[in-house]
Amino acid sequence: MEKTEKMEFLSQYADFWRHLSDEEKTFVCQNTEVVNYHPGQNIHSADSQCIGVLFVKSGCLRVYIMSEEGKEVTLYRVSPGEVCILSASCVLSEITFDAYVDAEEPSQAVVLNAFAFSKLIEKNIYVENFSNKMKAIRFSDVMWTMQQILFFSFDKRLAIFLYEELIKNGPIIRYSHMEIAKYLGSAREVVSRMLKYFENEGIVKVSRKEIEIIDKKKLMARL
Amino acid sequence: MEKTEKMEFLSQYADFWRHLSDEEKTFVCQNTEVVNYHPGQNIHSADSQCIGVLFVKSGCLRVYIMSEEGKEVTLYRVSPGEVCILSASCVLSEITFDAYVDAEEPSQAVVLNAFAFSKLIEKNIYVENFSNKMKAIRFSDVMWTMQQILFFSFDKRLAIFLYEELIKNGPIIRYSHMEIAKYLGSAREVVSRMLKYFENEGIVKVSRKEIEIIDKKKLMARL
């Protein structure tokens, strides 16, 4: 990616861009690169040294937490046009928990490395505010997830998940039961059983790594 | 509270203070007042019009979410020296969920009203950043709570709660089982039963509205 292209791109994503000096803009460009990730690839974890801020161009990232036993709960997803801030958590003093980030699909992102980002935060209040604003947005996302898990019964949550997928990508959903379980903070067997129940109800048709929604109305009745 | 006293107080709490113009400082002082709350009093809720930012002087506030059925889960507490930002959530566009704030003890806070705070956010990037930074700090608090609820078994969470209270306020804990249940995102009966179990183990002594920790070692063994 060329410098002018980078500048064009970043000015779209980052509201701090117009508050950078020319020198800072050059510094940013020198410290960004385009990176590709393959499905299932881990991008950020507790132990791996952290890479920085990701401006997602294409694909989809999944941000999640993990228990000591390896149980995962998805916090939110990062879509094209959005920013992954927790992949820079090592340089963010307010973030005291360990988050993980995986690519869920083939994904491309423009990465501003952690060191450069922390330097900019120190120097420029607009960058610091951008960083904190991104956290605040994800705070609200996590609260949505938390309320789903704590307040909604499992059948309802699964129905909501299926409905959202239906809206986003049409009636055929290509996730394994395991992936859905991680997304909903549940267990694979629980997902399998509930899907089978939904199948008996005539809501979905289940086959290996594929769920087809065959009755949208019945699904919506469960929301 | 006098103006000079207010200015002295706020300069301690708010890192944006030194970035305010004299005019803005006066504006802040004109829009703050000292408010007292009694135990159990609701300070902020989804429907009540929101009051603004609370700089807590004394006592303790509890921030929580509530389900449609009225089930509560405590997110975190706000102690003296800390700031309650969610009580200004109506003027914070990044906050999209409904939080509730109650006083847990007799509490006193310096309140900067929501209107003035939003005006300052618009005008002064340092105030905006302060607002977002406070959210980021609470984001981490909530993540801690979320991990506790999702990853730890109930007996362990209760043990952690008792241990924290022991460290903070000594071996006698004056919460009802209901209050503990709300704090832990569980049900009263569940708390009662587990406390009785802990009592049989010789960890605590339970009586009305009072739990005494009689064996710290045994308690710590459950953490």
Place this chain on the structure above:
DNA sequence: TGTAATCAGGTGATTAAATCACTGTAAGAA
């Protein structure tokens, strides 16, 4: 001061969901 109302807590039964242990089966790799 007596009585009703409210609050704190106890208990058994039921249900929901997570966990465990194990089986079968389809898809890829060697």
Place this chain on the structure above:
DNA sequence: TTCTTACAGTGATTTAATCACCTGATTACA
């Protein structure tokens, strides 16, 4: 082809939440 691995199905068990109902203590107030 056969071996391996990922995906899914299922019964049994355990944990925790929920429901229904009860007892006893405290408070309000007439």
